[in-house]
Amino acid sequence: MILRKPFISLLLSCAALMLTSMSLNAQTGLTWEQVKIKFETANPTLKADAINVQEMKAEEITAYLRPNPQLTLSTDGTQLTPYKGVWQPLVGTQYQSNFSYLHERDRKREFRLETAKEGTQIAGSQHEDLERNLLFNLRSVFVQTLQAKAVLQLARQELDYYDHIIDISRDRFKQGDLAQVDLDRIELQRVQYESDLQTAEVNLRTSKIQLLQLLNDKTPVDQFDVQGTFDFSDQLQPLATFRQIALDNRPDLRAALESAQQSITNHKLAIANGSTDPTFSAWYTYNPSFNNPYAHQTVGASVSIPLRIFDRNQGEKQRTQLDIGRNQQVEDAVRAQVFADVDSAHAQVNSNLILLRPYKDKYLAQASRVRDTITFSYQHGGASLLDFLNAQSDYRNVQLAYLQLVGSYLTAASQLNLAVGREVIQ
Numbered sequence: 001m002i003l004r005k006p007f008i009s010l011l012l013s014c015a016a017l018m019l020t021s022m023s024l025n026a027q028t029g030l031t032w033e034q035v036k037i038k039f040e041t042a043n044p045t046l047k048a049d050a051i052n053v054q055e056m057k058a059e060e061i062t063a064y065l066r067p068n069p070q071l072t073l074s075t076d077g078t079q080l081t082p083y084k085g086v087w088q089p090l091v092g093t094q095y096q097s098n099f100s101y102l103h104e105r106d107r108k109r110e111f112r113l114e115t116a117k118e119g120t121q122i123a124g125s126q127h128e129d130l131e132r133n134l135l136f137n138l139r140s141v142f143v144q145t146l147q148a149k150a151v152l153q154l155a156r157q158e159l160d161y162y163d164h165i166i167d168i169s170r171d172r173f174k175q176g177d178l179a180q181v182d183l184d185r186i187e188l189q190r191v192q193y194e195s196d197l198q199t200a201e202v203n204l205r206t207s208k209i210q211l212l213q214l215l216n217d218k219t220p221v222d223q224f225d226v227q228g229t230f231d232f233s234d235q236l237q238p239l240a241t242f243r244q245i246a247l248d249n250r251p252d253l254r255a256a257l258e259s260a261q262q263s264i265t266n267h268k269l270a271i272a273n274g275s276t277d278p279t280f281s282a283w284y285t286y287n288p289s290f291n292n293p294y295a296h297q298t299v300g301a302s303v304s305i306p307l308r309i310f311d312r313n314q315g316e317k318q319r320t321q322l323d324i325g326r327n328q329q330v331e332d333a334v335r336a337q338v339f340a341d342v343d344s345a346h347a348q349v350n351s352n353l354i355l356l357r358p359y360k361d362k363y364l365a366q367a368s369r370v371r372d373t374i375t376f377s378y379q380h381g382g383a384s385l386l387d388f389l390n391a392q393s394d395y396r397n398v399q400l401a402y403l404q405l406v407g408s409y410l411t412a413a414s415q416l417n418l419a420v421g422r423e424v425i426q
Contacts, residue, residue: 029227032142032426035215039138042216046134049127056116056123063116064109072098077287094288100281100304108277111269119260125255132251134214136418140411141210146230147407148204154399155197162193162392168379177237182385189389196396232356232409233425239346242420247335247344249421256334260327267320274313279304341419349416349425352409359402 030038040046051393077094169186172178208221245254282301374391377383413425 025211029225031226032139032228035142035211035226036135036139038215038217039135043134043214044216045389046131049079049385053120053123053127056120060116060120061114063112064110067102067104069099069101072100074098095286098281098283100279102277102279106272106275108269108272111265111272115269116264117263118258118265122255122258123261125251125258128251128260129255132418135150135267136414138211138214139414139417141207141214142226142228142408143410143414144226145204145207145211145226146410147403148200148207149226150230150398150403150406151199152200152204154396154403155193156394158399159190159193159197162190165375166190172379177381185385185389189392206391230403230406230410232353233408234353234357236346236350236353237424239343242346242424243339243343243415245422245424246338246420250338253331253334253338253422256327260324260331263320263327267317267324270313270316270320274308274317276308278362300381338419342416345412345416345419348412349409351407352412356402356405356409359405363398364402367395371395 074096075093076096094423153420166186169183173180173183205221208224208226211226212219212221212224280301280303283299285298285300286296287298288296371391371394374387378385378388416425417423
């Protein structure tokens with residue numbers, strides 16, 4: 001027993017150390033980069049669309065295939081009745097083999113391959129555009145989670161601060177320096193802080209659940225967390241800079257440009273499909289029924305040329321010609337949409353910055369100074385209970401409004417990243 005006690009103590013210490021390590025790992029939050037990488041590798045919608053790009057790549061093989069040659073084997077002249085009393089059905093049978101091949105002219109295969117490759121490029125650009133939109137949704141939920149954590153932290157600080165005020169008020173009541181009704185009013189006000197704390201906890205759990213859904217992650221909510229800087233940057237580049245970045249990076253605009261190019265290739269293919277494709281044939285025949293003993297085996301060749309009198313693929317030529325104009329109009333519309341998205345997002349970010357600057361420079365410090373001053377004055381009988389409660393409420397409203405503005409700024413920054421096609425504001 002004496003030997004076992006140190007051993008048991010050692011085991012308990014190791015177990016405690018393991019539990020502490022597991023608890024620390026569970027509390028370690030994922031950064032935005034880690035969340036984004038996890039999303040790109042696990043989101044089922046994104047993975048399914050990536051398979052579609054691979055399918056388009058496989059269609060390039062089909063587009064460049066040559067027509068299959070045709071081989072025909074036939075017999076004729078087999079006797080079904082006896083000849084001069086002797087039944088020899090294979091004596092007069094003819095054997096023939098025919099080989100034919102359709103030759104495609106005017107670079108039909110090359111045009112088919114070219115339009116298939118352009119289709120793959122369009123699918124790739126559309127996949128990037130899907131990822132761009134999904135990442136915006138992911139970033140919005142990520143920012144929402146950071147905001148919920150900041151609001152929860154504020155709610156806890158406010159509750160702790162108010163509990164400290166309640167303790168001081170109870171001491172004053174015991175000393176006869178505070179009326180019972182004032183103490184009751186102070187204690188009743190605590191319900192609002194408890195309500196704010198519960199609301200903040202529910203909002204944080206809801207945001208985490210949405211984030212886990214986007215990540216296709218089955219981790220329990222209590223074991224999942226994120227971390228990041230919940231603040232704003234006062235620097236904002238000119239609008240013209242963001243416009244140029246959008247023109248260079250927006251995948252939907254690139255897909256519109258690629259669709260316009262593919263429509264030109266499709267028109268060339270339609271013209272090529274209107275041309276005539278000859279079919280070359282060759283055959284070998286064994287015919288023992290010929291009277292000429294040297295003519296039993298013969299060979300021959302032929303060329304079959306369709307006469308494109310009525311069908312010269314006129315409808316497809318006209319359709320693809322019209323499709324070129326349609327895609328050019330779509331390209332112009334997407335370009336205008338890009339400018340509108342960038343301008344709107346830039347204006348929203350700038351508006352949030354205009355509102356945030358005075359909060360950081362003046363309002364936050366003023367609210368804290370007013371609360372501390374009124375609280376000190378109230379504790380020493382220099383301010384009324386109403387002034388004290390109003391100061392507490394004003395401080396909480398200013399702090400909460402600031403956090404909401406920071407969240408709005410980060411969401412607007414994500415909208416600007418979405419508009420330009422890449423992350424320009426972290």
